[in-house]
Amino acid sequence: MSSQNPFGIALVGCGTVGSATALLLTRDAEHLTQRTGISFDLRYIVDREFTRAKALGLDENLFETRLEKVLADPSVHVVIELIGGTTVARDIIEKALRAGKHVVTANKALLAHHGADLMAIAQANNVAISFEASCAGGIPVIRALYDGLIANRIDALYGIVNGTCNYILTQMIQKGESYEQALRAAQSAGLAEADPHLDVSGIDSAHKLAILAALAFDQRIDFEKIPVTGIDTLELIDVTFGNELGYVVKLLAIAKRTEKGLSLRVRPAFITREHPLAWVSGPFNAVSIYGHAVGHTMYYGRGAGGSPTASAIVADIVSLALGTAQSSFQNLRVWPDRTIEALHLPIDQIESRYYVRVMVEDVPGVFASLATILANHSISISSVLQKEPEDDGPQGVPVVITTHRAREGNMLGALREIDALDVVRRESVCIGIIDEHEETVEGVNA
Numbered sequence: 001m002s003s004q005n006p007f008g009i010a011l012v013g014c015g016t017v018g019s020a021t022a023l024l025l026t027r028d029a030e031h032l033t034q035r036t037g038i039s040f041d042l043r044y045i046v047d048r049e050f051t052r053a054k055a056l057g058l059d060e061n062l063f064e065t066r067l068e069k070v071l072a073d074p075s076v077h078v079v080i081e082l083i084g085g086t087t088v089a090r091d092i093i094e095k096a097l098r099a100g101k102h103v104v105t106a107n108k109a110l111l112a113h114h115g116a117d118l119m120a121i122a123q124a125n126n127v128a129i130s131f132e133a134s135c136a137g138g139i140p141v142i143r144a145l146y147d148g149l150i151a152n153r154i155d156a157l158y159g160i161v162n163g164t165c166n167y168i169l170t171q172m173i174q175k176g177e178s179y180e181q182a183l184r185a186a187q188s189a190g191l192a193e194a195d196p197h198l199d200v201s202g203i204d205s206a207h208k209l210a211i212l213a214a215l216a217f218d219q220r221i222d223f224e225k226i227p228v229t230g231i232d233t234l235e236l237i238d239v240t241f242g243n244e245l246g247y248v249v250k251l252l253a254i255a256k257r258t259e260k261g262l263s264l265r266v267r268p269a270f271i272t273r274e275h276p277l278a279w280v281s282g283p284f285n286a287v288s289i290y291g292h293a294v295g296h297t298m299y300y301g302r303g304a305g306g307s308p309t310a311s312a313i314v315a316d317i318v319s320l321a322l323g324t325a326q327s328s329f330q331n332l333r334v335w336p337d338r339t340i341e342a343l344h345l346p347i348d349q350i351e352s353r354y355y356v357r358v359m360v361e362d363v364p365g366v367f368a369s370l371a372t373i374l375a376n377h378s379i380s381i382s383s384v385l386q387k388e389p390e391d392d393g394p395q396g397v398p399v400v401i402t403t404h405r406a407r408e409g410n411m412l413g414a415l416r417e418i419d420a421l422d423v424v425r426r427e428s429v430c431i432g433i434i435d436e437h438e439e440t441v442e443g444v445n446a
């Protein structure tokens with residue numbers, strides 16, 4: 001049981017997630033106390049203005065603009081940072097840690113870039129940072145990694161960790177909308193930001209991958225070394241061809257342990273309709289984790305939005321109030337001095353199957369040239385799809401090829417040669433095909 005009862009809380013940043021958190025901590029206070037025996041005392045809501053907080057009827061006595069006053073108050077035990085970004089938020093978190101406050105944050109960009117430094121500051125000040133809400137919103141996947149799956153050597157992790165992108169891709173797949181139409185639909189549904197760059201470029205997913213992979217593999221991940229491809233250049237024609245071949249497209253965050261290092265990347269990829277991640281639609285997230293003892297586990301739920309994210313934030317606050325978060329944090333291998341730097345597998349050595357669409361002039365010998373180039377790069381063709389041309393316009397006709405497993409470096413080399421052919425009308429499209437990860441369960445199973 002915590003020695004700090006009531007447990008004093010300051011919330012910094014009262015946007016969508018902040019206001020949902022404030023509501024959960026105030027309206028549901030009795031429920032939390034009943035379950036934990038602790039009284040949770042939201043003492044301050046810190047922001048520059050309080051329009052949203054006022055509209056929601058939050059107690060105006062809690063509103064405060066002076067962070068210094070909040071950090072000097074000994075009745076505040078935890079600061080929740082919900083400002084976002086890597087500048088002001090970093091400053092607030094560092095000040096809070098140095099003032100001896102625990103920190104709860106949903107800030108994946110900050111943790112992906114500066115997590116190790118912040119952990120070290122927390123360690124030096126004998127306080128904890130909890131960050132369940134940073135990855136996959138309301139899904140307790142961080143806890144799964146450091147707690148429920150602790151007996152496992154994690155071999156691989158596959159995540160659909162950006163709800164905006166998954167919503168856009170679902171619109172393209174199910175409604176036949178172009179990327180631009182689907183993005184507008186996401187914005188009207190209140191999902192995509194006015195500037196959706198971080199989401200659609202794949203960077204938000206890569207931030208989350210960096211955090212999840214660090215916990216899964218006990219290694220220090222260099223965010224800059226994660227190859228990232230977003231969904232912003234995806235064309236409907238490839239979604240449609242993929243569908244004909246039995247695939248759905250998903251933006252996947254992938255982390256695998258290989259003999260030569262960690263294979264990490266974010267990319268749109270085709271998966272079969274039977275793949276466990278294929279039915280994760282709309283704004284939902286899911287993370288598949290493969291452990292050597294447990295085999296395949298999968299975590300599913302809402303990865304964004306006020307209440308789901310607040311659910312994860314309040315879980316962190318409860319763990320801090322109970323004292324369990326502190327001991328996990330002290331023992332977790334998240335400290336820079338306890339973890340080894342990850343050996344990242346270079347992108348040209350990552351292996352996958354591929355879908356390739358080449359736009360060609362419909363003349364004899366084209367297919368033979370494509371097949372020869374692929375064979376010269378040790379790439380074996382698995383299937384070929386070419387439609388009767390409706391018209392051989394300036395864009396050419398599409399030839400769609402799927403391949404067996406090949407090295408990315410070989411594929412990129414082949415594509416450079418293919419795109420240099422006179423008969424090829426525009427840059428070819430190449431999308432990875434991700435097979436379901438092979439589950440290995442070691443030990444006694446019967």
Ligand code: HSE
Nearest residue numbers: 161162163164303304
């Ligand atoms: N923008 C993110 C998403 C939510 O769309 O999933 C916060 O991480």
